Amino acid sequence: MSRKAKRNGGDDIKMSDIARHAGVSPMTVSRALRAPSTVSEKMRRKVDAAVREFGYLPNRIAGSLSSKRSNVVGLIVPSIQNSLYANMIQAISDVLRANGFHLMIANSGHRLDDEEALVSALLAQRVCGLVLHNTTHTKGVRDLVAKTGVPVIETGNLPAEPLDMAVSYSNFEAARAMTAHLGRLGYRKIGFVTLPLRDNDRSEERRRGYFAALKELGLPADPSLVLEAPGGFSEGGDALVRLVQTHPGLDAAFFAGDVLAVGALFECQRRGWAVPGRVAIASFDDLDLLRHAVPTVTTLRIPRHEIGRRSAELLVNRLLGASPERIRIDVGFEIVQREST
Amino acid sequence: MSRKAKRNGGDDIKMSDIARHAGVSPMTVSRALRAPSTVSEKMRRKVDAAVREFGYLPNRIAGSLSSKRSNVVGLIVPSIQNSLYANMIQAISDVLRANGFHLMIANSGHRLDDEEALVSALLAQRVCGLVLHNTTHTKGVRDLVAKTGVPVIETGNLPAEPLDMAVSYSNFEAARAMTAHLGRLGYRKIGFVTLPLRDNDRSEERRRGYFAALKELGLPADPSLVLEAPGGFSEGGDALVRLVQTHPGLDAAFFAGDVLAVGALFECQRRGWAVPGRVAIASFDDLDLLRHAVPTVTTLRIPRHEIGRRSAELLVNRLLGASPERIRIDVGFEIVQREST
DNA sequence: TTATAGGATGGTAGCGATACCAAGAGAACG
DNA sequence: CGTTCTCTTGGTATCGCTACCATCCTATAA
CATH class of the missing domain: 1.10.260.40 (lambda repressor-like DNA-binding domains)
Incomplete structure (x- = not known):
């Protein structure tokens, strides 16, 4: 049996x-x-x-073995449970499907070792291409990619030296731009709430961007204005409360994660703190929610869908014969000024 | 090349x-x-x-061909862009991975014909199992499943006659229970906002549940209290406003989709309508958001994660040798009474 | 000691498709 | 009318691995 x-x-x-x-x-x-x-x-x-x-x-298995060609692309995301990846995945899936490819998805749980294990496993399945939502990798991953020569797209951040192709925005520039924007609006004591920094180059970059902007604004870099919080609505609210308590003069808070920002907004509603009267709130990533919340929330619009689409298109082109070349596409971002700041 | x-x-x-x-x-x-x-x-x-x-x-391709055994499970969801599926997918992915299987994901866009095309394609890839988030299928799908004999899990609704195995809750019972709950709380003019009914048995079941409950409550079944809205925050708000305008006596609205409910809540905040003072709001599916919104929203908790986990477990057991038998698991649901009603 | 079982290895023949080359059938040409 | 070229079609040899069976070796029993 x-x-x-x-x-x-x-x-x-x-x-x-x-x-x-x-x-x-x-x-x-x-x-x-x-x-x-x-x-x-x-x-x-x-x-x-x-x-x-x-x-x-x-039987495509037989076909693939015989032709040494596969029509399955592997995708590794840190977590499937995040609507932010969902937009990208949808776009990738649609483009691939339109070209006769399929998608194998795995999640690394933000662990680099797991990423390596998954890359191995996907390569053993002989995927014809790989999309990694991550730009820092173990040596093992770099070796595997180099040795097998599969086309790879990195996304989630703009690597200085891509493994192969990269499609993303700059977390550093985005965080810097938003912080600068807050400065331009007149806010002087800007808190920053980041997602965990460990094994996550994106978070790290965002924090660097925040400090860079403060410097340009001539504002002091106060490490106690930076809080690290795991994702989640409550955590956003808690972080804001802690910031306000330790810094009575806080006039704005920039959350490097949309869920955190919304959590903070709810906390303000609950406590009757006017936003932006008492404290302004800015977010990262244009969750649909932010456009409809009351007040609407200022944020960075990252073209997640476009990232997915272009990643898949690059991959498909390469698989269909385009000659290999290192490509690094910056899709940019946009500041969306709304009521919360 | x-x-x-x-x-x-x-x-x-x-x-x-x-x-x-x-x-x-x-x-x-x-x-x-x-x-x-x-x-x-x-x-x-x-x-x-x-x-x-x-x-x-x-080379697992060669291995699969030779052994006639594959370690890839296919999953078809109506849309990837929906956090509700995300929880389930994460659970499935985790269980599969722990057992050495991989996941191939595709989305049908709620179109039954596309589902059939995808089932064909996945079967051609020789997936060793299938998870379908859908319980009404074309004849083609039923034939394919019967002919190939792949283990299949259906979910998203409880089919009377599963293709093979089913793990879900009853949309009918859930909607009925929530409507009855609203009745028990004293609401007498209860609006119902549903997602599109076409090609979607879940929506249809929910609507039936709503009417069944009204009947049990001895309330009139007024079709004009039922509105069909595409998903989205704005649509939820719009629907509520329309309901209130056409039915000044409306005291509660039950949204068969969480995003709709939140959209309605925001609209109320914007208009200064007290919730539940002016109108009570109930939702379907326990989006994290609902627990943190102000006011917190009464809803149905569907154990999405458990559905995913058990689906994957059933599949894995069967793939590892359990004898085939029709299984139909009702994971149930739970009413979560919160501030909005 | 010889018989016998059982575990560890190796050889061979596919799995179901495709690549590549050869062969046959017409069409176009001088 | 034969020759060359092009378009279709078919045969054969893999693709990289595993199933299955044969073989061998060692341990235990008689």
Whole structure:
């Protein structure tokens, strides 16, 4: 009673069966299915008829082995449970599907070692391309990528030296721009709440951007204005409360994660703190929610969908024959000024 | 310059190479990797050394073809862009990974024809199991599943007659329970806002549940109290406003989608309508957001994570040898009474 | 000691498709 | 009318691994 027994529900029609029943050679069946234009009308009709009659499903595993070509792309995200990745995944999935590719998804849980294990596993499955939502990798990952030569897209941040291709925005620039924006609006005591920094280059970059902007604004860099919080609504609220308590003069808070920002906003509503009267709130990433909350929340719009789309397009082009070259695309970002600041 | 050329970054070490370098037969390598206990300590060490030296990655495509066994499970969801599926996907992904399986994800965009095309495609990839977030299928899907005999999990709703295995809650019962709950709280004019009904048995079931509850409560079934809205915050707000305008006596609104409910809540905040003073709001699905919004929102807690986990567990058990049997698991739901009602 | 079982290895034959080359059938040409 | 060229079609040899069976070796029993 192996898995095998289960898979064969008694059918398992193969190409040679179709060929026999259609009165043609297996090669003709193969061609009729993959490149109909190379086969005469008559043959194609015979094959199509037999395929329909038996409900034949070509075995892509065999096809891939034989052609040394696969149509599955691997994607590794830190967490599936995050709507921010969802937009990107959707876009990738759509572009791939339109080009006959499939998507294998795995999540690394923000752990670099797990990323390496997953890259290995996906490569063993012989994926034809890889999308990594991460730009710092273990040596193992770099070696594997180099050795196998699979096309790789890195995203989530703009690496100085991409493994292969990168499509992203700069977390550093985005955080800097938002902080500068707050400064321009007249805020002088700006708190910063970051997601965990460990194993996460994105968070680290954002924090650097925040400090860079403070410097440019001529504001003091006060480390006690920076709080690290795990994701979640409550954590955002808690962080804001702590900041306000330790810094009575705080006039704005920049949250490097949209859920944190919304959590903070709710906390303000609960406590009756006017936003932005008592404290201004700025967020990172344009969650739909932020446009509808009361007040609406100032944030950075990151073109997540575009990132996904362009990543998949680059990958597909390469798989379809484009010559390999290091590409680094900066999709940029946009500050969306709303009521909360 | 085929894709092939790209894939061979110059390496492509195969099992026989490892065997040669380790001074053993290919079969021993195969066994050392897949069932180390069937190989002597000495052999295993030789093999491991060679594997590490060359950075050998077994070719699972070849393995699958040869063994007629695959370790990839296919998942089809209506849309990836929905945090509600995200919880389930995460759970599935985790369980599968812990058992050495991988996940191929596709989205049907709520179109049954697309679902069929995807089932075909995934079956052609020879996935060893299928999870469908949908319980009404085309004949084509039913035939394919029957013919190939792949284990299938249906979820998203409790089908009367599952294709194979089903893990879900009852949309009908859930909607009925919430409507009854509102009735018990004393609300008498309860609006209902549903997601699009077309090709979506879940929405349809929820609506039936709403009407069933009204009947039990002895309340009139007024079709004009039911509004169909595409998903989205704005649509939720719009729907509520329309309901209130056409039914001045409306005292509660039940939204069959969490985003709609939150949109309505924001609209109330904007208009200064007290919730639940002016109108009570109830939601479907326990988005984290609802627990933190102001006011917190009464809703139905659907154990999405558990659904994913149990689905994957059932699948894995079957793949590991459990005998096939129709299984239908009702994971239930829970009413979470909060401030909004 | 010889017989016998059982565990560890190796050899061989596929898995179901595709690549590549050879062969046959017409069409176009001088 | 034969030759060359192009378009279709078919045969054969893999692709890289695993199933299955044969073989061998060592340990235990008789």
